[in-house]
Amino acid sequence: MRKIDSYPFYVEPFHVDLTGRMFLGILGNHLLNAAGRHSQSRGWGIGALNETRHTWVLSRLSIELEEMPRQYEQGTIETWVESVMKLFTNRNFAILRQDGTPYGYARSVWAMIDMETRRPSDLLTLYDGDILNYVVSEEENHCPIAGHGRFRFREPQLVRTIPTYYSDVDINGHINSIKYIEHILDLFPIECFRDQRLQRFEIAYKAESYLGDSLSFYTQEVDANETDIEVRKGVTDTSEGEVVCQAKVRFI
């Protein structure tokens, strides 16, 4: 079996924003689907894993784009495993036009957890370390975007608190990974999308939140183009709550 898989996508009318470009959350969904199908077809996907009480958990996702695909365009997503450590694996993506040129790239970090203990599993030994057979070297395929950055929150400002509802929640009862992306981008004024473009988006998932949790969004300007966001749950007058995820958004 080859190491790199390729999945087609098509930009549907209801999947584009007011500029006619695909919503980042939709692209994120395509990436996660590609990751799921790539691992599924090699025997260590969610379905296979559930039988042995393991599941993949997304820890980091960074997307950087030269251009966002537009309505009615078709492209492909390539995905491959860049490296495997004991507790984490790095998976990369290329988001390609039909002529093979890149719209952009993405990097992600995943852990595999035991569904009962919620503790991470050893990827180097699970399934006899089969995932190691699929590691793609830099020479075989290259992901040219920067690695995941660091967040240094000093005095982030609370800008919005929202309730969570039915449509935020996935099959596990967690607020779904894509919905955080939507809620974070909804913090920005429309001019960012209309007059600039989203060039890079990073997110680090720290803890699960659940249906009914209130999510509080804190922002901190890094520079004129870049903003860090921290999402916390359970913030009250007397509690700073718990960090659910952190994100970095760059418009240029």
Next chain:
Amino acid sequence: MRKIDSYPFYVEPFHVDLTGRMFLGILGNHLLNAAGRHSQSRGWGIGALNETRHTWVLSRLSIELEEMPRQYEQGTIETWVESVMKLFTNRNFAILRQDGTPYGYARSVWAMIDMETRRPSDLLTLYDGDILNYVVSEEENHCPIAGHGRFRFREPQLVRTIPTYYSDVDINGHINSIKYIEHILDLFPIECFRDQRLQRFEIAYKAESYLGDSLSFYTQEVDANETDIEVRKGVTDTSEGEVVCQAKVRFI
């Protein structure tokens, strides 16, 4: 060219709710895509129409389901034109399992408007009335669900007011048809989805709303299983606002 088209769908992991069933908004999106592709391939789709300054506007959508498709299932959506009047056309859908048995059906009503004047066009003469060549009789294909119902709001209660953001808006700057469905279902307690199932959903689109509009949701219980919802924009202490859409939701 045949009258009835058929489009495959697949239930992706991020497209299911906490019960593992497809979100209704996702199904709605599949239906509208099927409608778009059916008309597109016959020369009266959005792309073709934009050239002559016309566009389709969805007026009504009613979906009734015996069962909602579940995660990883594959199915097909059949769509066809049931009838054409001067200012409206009725389009039906069958949502089918792989073995051809129905998950459910849907009905919709569309108008075609002149994009400049925003006034409806005469469907019987536009494109030489070509759409009439594709009308499917009851004998050819049958949509067994009830037609669109009536709303009789007496004393609906205001239950929620929400702002609208970037991710609510489509390429025309309007709050997108699918987002209303999500926001309406978010009004219901989780028990409705977990302990019952959504058996029928109807929506009537009355006016456009725009990025930044506040949407106020009013509900009125019809009986133990059925609730009517009215969505208004621009509600203030001194104004009842304008009706944007009305919906009927039945859980059994």
